[in-house]
Amino acid sequence: MQNPSIPPSVTQVQPTNEPKIIVVGGRPLIGSVRIEGAKNAVLKMMAAAILANDVCVIKNVPDLSDVHMMSELMRNLGAKIEFKNHELTIDTRGVNDYEASYEYVSKLRASFVVLGPLLARFNQAKVSLPGGCAIGERRIDLHERGLKMLGADVVVEHGYVYANASELVGAKIYLDRPSNGATENIMLASVVAKGQTIIENAAQDPEIVNIADFLNAMGAKVSGAGTYQIVIDGVPLNELHGATIDTIPDRLEAGTFLLAALATTGEVEVTHCNPHHLYSLISKISEMGAEVSLYAPDTIKVTMQGKPKPIDLTTHPYPGFPTDLQAPVMAILATADGTSIMTETIYENRFMQVGELRRMGADITVKGNAAVIKGIPSLTGAEVKSSDLRAGAALVLAGLGAEGISEVTGLHHIDRGYDNFEAKFLGLGANIRRI
Ligand code: EPU
Secondary structure (H helix, E strand, O other), X not given: OOOOOOOOXXXXXXXXOOOXXXXXXXXXXXXXXXXXXXXXXXXXXXXXXXXXXXXXXXXXOOOOHHHHHHHHHHHHHOOEEEEEOOEEEEEOOOOOOOEEOHHHHOOOHHHHHHHHHHHHHHOEEEEEOOOOEOOEOOXXXXXXXXXXXXXXXXXXXXXXXXXXXXXXXXXXXXXXXXXXXXXXXXXXXXXXXXXXEEEEXXXXXXXXXXXXXXXXXXXXXXXXXXXXXXXXXXXXXXXXXXOEEEOOEOHHHHHHHHHXXXXXXXXXXXXXXOHHHHHHHHHHHHHOOOEEEEEOOOEEEEEOOOOOOOOEEEEOOOOOEXXXXXXXXXXXXXXXXXXXXXXXXXXXXXXXXXXXXXXXXXXXXXXXXXXXXXXXXXXXXXXXXXXOHHHHHHHHHHHHHOEXXXXXXXXXXXXXHOOOHXXXXXXXXOEEEEO
16 A cells, blocks of 8 residues: 555555675674585586486585575486485486476576486486576587587477487587586586597586596596596496595685685685685785685685785686686775776676675776776675675675675575575674574
8 A cells, every 4th residue: 555655656665575684894804614515516416416327425515505406406307315414315216307497497507417417318308498697698509519529419499408319429529618517518428428538628627527526436437627638438327326425615605705804804714625726816815915824735814904905807717717706806806905907708797796886886897898996995885786696795795894784685696606604704703694
C-alpha cells in the first residue's frame, strides 16, 4: 500500500531482504588466516571422477556454493556424492547420463568441463553452452577444436554442444591461447584416447597439475602438466579406477587475504598456502611497499606501513599476474601515493568493479583494456554491489580500508569462491558482519 506521506508521483523503493556485508573501515587487520583448498581445482577434479567409474575421494575441499552446485549436477548424472569434514566422496559407478543441462551449466560455468570426461566415458556428450558472463564473452572455440582433433564430431546447436566419437584418437593440439578450460577438457577426454596426445601452449596453472596428479592416481598417464606442453598417453577406460587426492591451496583466497594487510595498514599471515604459486603477487606486494616474509613450507606474512606505492600491472596467464587478483589489487591502488596503470589481457570486460570503487570516491579512468588509477587520500564507505566473485572481494577490501561504513551486496558471487569470508576477516579484527 502507498505510504500516504509520499506523493503518488514519487516511486517508493521497497526494502529488500538481500543479504549484505556491512564493513566499518579503518581498523588495521592483524593475525593469521588458514587457506582452504582451491575451488578451481576441486570443480574440475569432481568432473574428472566421472572417468574412474568408481569411488574417488577429494580432500581439503572448501565449503562453497559452487562445490554444492557441481555436486547437484553430478548427482543429476547419476553420481553419489557425500561432503563431510571438507572431504568429498564421489561414487561415479551409477553415472548413466551424458547430458548436462542449461539449468546447471548456466549457474556454474566450470561445469562445462564435464564435456571431456562424459565424451570419454560414453562416446557422446550433450552439454549446455555456458554463455558469456559479467567479465567477458568466454568463448569455447578451443575446447571444440581440441575435441574435434581427437576425432570427435562436435556440433553446437540450440544452445548445446553435442559431441560424439566412436573412438578418440590422440593428436597434437596447439592452443591459440593457454585456456584453462580448454586444457582441462582436452586433457580429460584424451586420457582414454588411442595413442598419444600432446597439448602445446597448455595452461600452466597449479590447478592443472592438481588435476593431472588426480588422473595419474586413477591410472592415467599424464606428464608435463605445469609446463606449456602436456603429454597424455591414452589408457583403456576400464583400466582407470578410484583414487584419493588432496586439493592444492587456493592461491586466490590467499592473495585476497594478503592484500587485506595493504588495504588496512595491517599485518596478515596466511597459512596452509603454497608460496610458489603466489610469486607474481608477492613481487607486486613488495613493489607496493609492503614487507613480505616467507616461512617454509606454507606460510606468508605481509606487513604494511604507510600508503601503498603506485605500480603498473598487466594480467597474464600463469605464471604471470592472475586476472582474478586484478580487481582486489585495484582496490588497494585506489589509495596509493600516485598514479598506477593496470592492463587486463585475459578478459575483455573485467573492470566491472571500477564504477563501484568510484562510488567510494576512487579516481579511476578506463580506456580500452587499461585502467588509470589516481591514488586518493582515502576511500569513503558507500553502498556497492558485486558483479562477480573477485569484484566482490575487491569491494570488501576497499570497505575494510575506507573511512566509514560500506554495504556490499551481490554476496552470491562472493559465496561461490570464499569459504567463511566474513568470519575470517572477523578473526583478523575487522568490524564486519553479514545481515
Ligand atoms: N577463451 C577463448 N576460447 C576458448 C577458451 C577461452 O577465447 O575456447 C578465452 C576466454 O574467453 C578468456 C580467456 O580465453 O578470455 C581465458 O579463458 P580460460 O579458458 O583460461 O578461463 P576459464 O577456464 O573459463 C578459469 C577460471 C577463472 C579464471 C580463468 C583465467 C575456473 C572455474 N575458472 O576460467 O576463474 O579467471 O581460468 O585464469 O577455473 C573464477 O574463479 O570465478 C574465475 C572466473
